[in-house]
Amino acid sequence: MRKNFSLFFVVAGLFMLILGAFIGCLSSLVYIIPDFLKEYIPFNQLRPMHITSVISWIILTATGGVYFYLGRVEKIKLYSTKLATVHFIIFIVIAFGIAGSYLTNQMGGREYLVFNPLLMLPILLGWFLFAVNYFKSVVNTIKNWPVYLWMWAVGIIFMMFHLSESNFWIFDHFRDDYIRDVTVQWKSYGSFVGSWNMLVYGTAMFLMTKIRNDVNIARGRTTFFFFFLGLTNLMFGWAHHTYIIPTLPWVRYVAYGISMTEWIIFIKIVYSWSKSLTKKDKQEYSMVYRFILASDFWVFVNLVMALLMSIPALNYFSHGTHITVAHSMGTTIGINTCVLFASVSFIVTKVNGKEMFNRSKKIVFYLFNLSLLIFWVALIAMGVFKIIWEANNPDGQVGVMHAESSTYYAIFIVAGSLLFICIFLIAYPMIKALIPHCKYALMPAVVQREIDHIKKAQES
């Protein structure tokens, strides 16, 4: 297992993606069939399963990517493959623990991290092992770090901090003051997302430098300016989640100012990069290139959305509606998932020696983006409908609003189902391509036989 342990993270991540997307489809049906599965797995148990699975996809795949890129691409000797293996085992055991916590209705956590807070301790241990392995491997090995090494480092450190912070509510000091408590809670969630974004954007930067074969694009001044801007947003830019909560005004002022700086430089970097690619680069890694370019489009539309939502006067209306969901879906699927699909495509190309690309995959790629676009627009339409409906019916019943929104819900569900099918059609072949390498990892004799076979073939 040791040599290919990074692939275990990636394969587990792909499984979580398929599972999370499937549960998301099931959950969405509640909007048109209110008692759907109510007697078996009610919505208060289904929703966290969906959220946790999808977050696991992002974290496991980004983590697997970091391990893979360090060991197999950068050729850095990992400090300890044993630690990495323990890290993987901890995460998998905890995944089962969390699933059990949801299925048996033994929750007790809070939104995003609804599972029993005790399960956070081994999760933090897993991140700590990752941090030890990462820093021991990289520090003193590489001088003049390219930006992606900084992004991964910051992502790991801040992930540990904000995961801990998200559980500060267990202390009386926070819990006794509801406004302070809810402020710190949403501060931690905003920065938690910022932390995984650091891991994912670091992956995007890494892929760009490798495809272009030019590490200088990850060492430029503009690139580092972007990195610091992203880091500043991670630290201070969370409060637009809580504009409407009666926190002290200065907290909201700071967030407003910082939010306005978001992501602009990133667009510039990706745009400059895509323009400077040669045709050969594009052909060699066509799937990687396409997914990175798709994430570029989603960065652009979500940037516009984030900037608008960060204006308090617009946030006042969009807050608490599906417009917020459109933003989170646009970023987690459009940006994070596209970058991670690019990452997995790159990994598959590396381990298989050839790109997995054909005409049908190209069609699925376009269908994936089209269904996401319809899904995203439907969510915005649902949000706008709610704003108008509530303005016209200040004392109206939510059930009536849901009934009147049924057309938007139907579009949202159909587009969501199509999106799930596309995700499956992209992710499943990736799993199929990687599983044999995982099998070899578990059977060293088979690996040796393969190596001997390749050597013989090369000699002859």
Place this chain on the structure above:
Amino acid sequence: MSMLVSVFTIYNVIIYTQESASSVLTMSPYALAGEQLWQKNNCAACHQIYGLGGYLGPDLTNVISQEYKGPEYVKYFVNSGTKSMPKFNFSEGEKEQLVAFLIHVDNTGYYPNKDAEFGKDGWVEIEYK
């Protein structure tokens, strides 16, 4: 980098220790028990407080002080359920705890903040309780 981390540390200390803008007292043990029930049953999957949470049910920030709603309304709904909401089997004491939690939340502020004032620069001055 070290400057940014220093500013971040100071900022965190202020956020963690600042007093709320609302004049509400700390949560009573009864309300804390109600919040625990809220979390254990993941009510936030469907309901919102200050617009944060799920989208299936209504926002409950001011359900206690809303016209035609209030403590009895809450108590009735939690154990009767609706078409999409499961029937919970709360004891009378648990229902009181949940209501105590919602009374506390209601006292912290308004949502939606209907009397908020909009500035020309995009700023919104919210009304505090």
